Amino acid sequence: MKILFVAPWLPAPMRPRSLTIMRLLAEQHEVRFLGLTKNSAEATRVEHLPVQEPPVLVPNPTVGSLARAAVSLGTGQSLQTGYANPKSLTDELRRIIAEWRPDAVHLNVFRTAHLVEECGDTPVIIDLDEFRSEYYEQLAETGPNAAWRMLGRVEQRRMGAREAELVRMRVPIILSAPALKGELPPNTFVVRSPYDYAPQPRQPQSRPTVLFVGRLSYEANVNGLMWFIRECWQQIRRAVPTARLRIVGEAPPKNIQALVGDDIELFANVPSVDPHYAASDVAIAPIFRGTGIQMKLIQSLAAEVPTVTTGLVAARAGVEDGVHVRTAEDPAGWIEATSALLANPAGARRLAAAGREWAVANHGTDAVRVQLATAYRSLGTSIPQQRT
Structure with missing residues (x-):
């Protein structure tokens, strides 16, 4: 199976969920990466990515990101989406789909949710990690100051509307945790964040x-x-x-x-x-x-x-x-x-x-591997499950 993994950042050990899920996919499938980078120094740190082909990296400087987020205030778009939405990212996505013809596009977190429609007929699965609008709802109520609370009110409405739209569209959605109350929406799958740690010998410390x-x-x-x-x-x-x-x-x-x-x-x-x-x-x-x-x-x-x-x-x-x-x-x-x-x-x-x-x-990796396979089966049984 050919999977195009798209992220609004460079997966790295400090963002272990996206990196380890990418590695699990690469165990059995051919994975290519398309992502955003803040600067040229960050763009050089790609050696840990589990891909065979060179990753496609799109510059996304902080100044431009903030400017697009500010513009989003007047357009009704989520600020998170605006932050990670340079036109060059969409252009590269269309180009790779047309040339490589992946079997699936794996979108990573809400900042890539605006790309769902850009994938055309190619099956899409999106790892939202969480319904992030809930966080902004909390921020609107308990933010540390008026500015944060205002941001929470704006983002909760916009992000929540887009999340609901993805559910209505029946886009397969991955979440990192089960629902606190009730059942998950249809076509939603729990894939916990994989983390393996071989317990290390205790390092004696002079102080607790x-x-x-x-x-x-x-x-x-x-x-x-x-x-x-x-x-x-x-x-x-x-x-x-x-x-x-x-x-x-x-x-x-x-x-x-x-x-x-x-x-x-x-x-x-x-x-x-x-x-x-x-x-x-x-x-x-x-x-x-x-x-x-x-x-x-x-x-x-x-x-x-x-x-x-x-x-x-x-x-x-x-x-x-x-x-x-x-x-x-x-x-x-x-x-x-x-x-x-x-x-x-x-x-x-x-x-x-x-x-x-x-x-x-x-x-553990073994548990999450099973969870991830269940989510990917929702894309259709006609898609091969092993790399050929």
Whole structure:
């Protein structure tokens, strides 16, 4: 089967879902890649892509992206779509389809949803990851300021309308998590984010280490982390005086950089997060707004690190408080849960073992490979399932 994989970015270890799903497809099919890049330096980092033919990369500088997003305000189009919609991307998509004639086009996340109609008669499947309009609905209600709340109201309406249209069109949709309530819409398939982690030997640390991992350009990550530091961290330090917080993430803003000191470390733009999990005693995911399943949760559980998160994140994933993770909502709960895990290594290990068992069963490559094949079968049985 010939699959054209289209993404609004270059799949990379810091965006593991798109990269690992691409790898799973390339195991059995011929995959070519079409994507956007912000700059020439990023365009040189393609050696990890699982493709035989050179990827087709379309420049998408930040200035142009922001300009198109601003124009979208007046057109009724989602800002997310406008951000990733240079004309050259559509032109390249049409050219590759005409010349290569793929059996399917795999569109990655909502930023590529505007390309569905451009694929013509070629079968399309889109990995939305989540119905992202729900996040903007949350942002409209609980955003950190008036500007964010306004953005949430605008994007929720526009994005929600396009998501509903895709459902009506019966475009096969991939989501990373089951529905919290009720059934998924028709032609929608759960394909969890694949993540394999061979547990590494514990790296002894001189101090108990609490770990946060996440993209620090993402508003929900920054706000959750800042809340934890402001409301919880010093109380945890009083309970465990030698504890330190290690922050690992991409593109840390200045307010995160300013936190670095004796009890807070920052590792920016690391090549791999694995060594940091091996060196941590507790992982945290203080995310109060979001949809889908947090990759940081999957990673920490797969790495067998005891984890504290919010009830929202746990419910999305399907993990249970006191069984796979500890959950907390307010500062008192977060302080108690984190401190207790640091103070009770035996109990923390039991929790972590159950968490890893859940992660392997649901997010291991073998499990996700089956989920992905089920979604692709919806494109039609006439399409060959093996590379020829």
